[in-house]
Amino acid sequence: MLRRDIFQVLADPTRRAIILLLATQPMTPNAIADHFDITRQAVSKHIRLMTESELLNQNQKGREIYYHLQTEKMEEIEKWLDQFRELVAKRFEQLDQVLATLKQKKNEKDSLI
Amino acid sequence: MLRRDIFQVLADPTRRAIILLLATQPMTPNAIADHFDITRQAVSKHIRLMTESELLNQNQKGREIYYHLQTEKMEEIEKWLDQFRELVAKRFEQLDQVLATLKQKKNEKDSLI
DNA sequence: TTTATTTGCAACCGAATGGTTTCTTGTCTT
DNA sequence: AAGACAAGAAACCATTCGGTTGCAAATAAA
Incomplete structure (x- = not known):
């Protein structure tokens, strides 16, 4: 399937270099x-x-x-990365919760001794 | 040419979705x-x-x-984006400099009147 | 008005991509 | 031990990719 999005653009190293070139000033194809x-x-x-x-x-x-x-177009990557980071953060929250639960369980157990 | 880097991975929408899936927890292929x-x-x-x-x-x-x-691998994108943002910032610095020069020229001209 | 320069487009080519189906191997279950 | 299940590997296929050469159109320079 023909995909024409910013991620497709980034996939090629030459295109990434062109982006960095044009980041400072506009240029002609030549x-x-x-x-x-x-x-x-x-x-x-x-x-x-x-x-x-x-x-x-x-x-x-x-x-x-x-x-x-069109530098705004680059924001789409940022947006996707934000999404990703949010999910990763959520994973760590869950982990924290698990640890907290374990700690609580441990305390309860201790109190029974 | 066979390219095997994080940008290549991101190029496909299914793979991006897989990344988001795995961001919260490990999963089996099935x-x-x-x-x-x-x-x-x-x-x-x-x-x-x-x-x-x-x-x-x-x-x-x-x-x-x-x-x-391997979430650290995602940092390579961040690194590239940082590079990009730095160059864009430099462009704006240059623009600011031009504007400052113009302003200075204007003041000099004004002082001659 | 020729001539040169800048650019885009089309046709072609080999390799890579993203999918399929079929088959093999290893590990559970029963 | 036999059958079911999970996963990877191989062969195949149509399409896309990234490059080339050759050509046409528009603009600038002589």
């Missing part, structure tokens, strides 16, 4: 391609996927197209 | 598969990838195998 050992067209395909995932916006200046990051 | 509309074997393949990515550990109890999350 400028981006200069940083890698792949053809400009390959970079173009990465750009297309990233645009379809709404992570990139374009800004045409003459024949050049400057691509810039 | 138990995990019950939550999805795919075969146990398909789940098994997801588990294998996640184990190879060092995100899952196993704990055999008789004929059952409980898989549990």
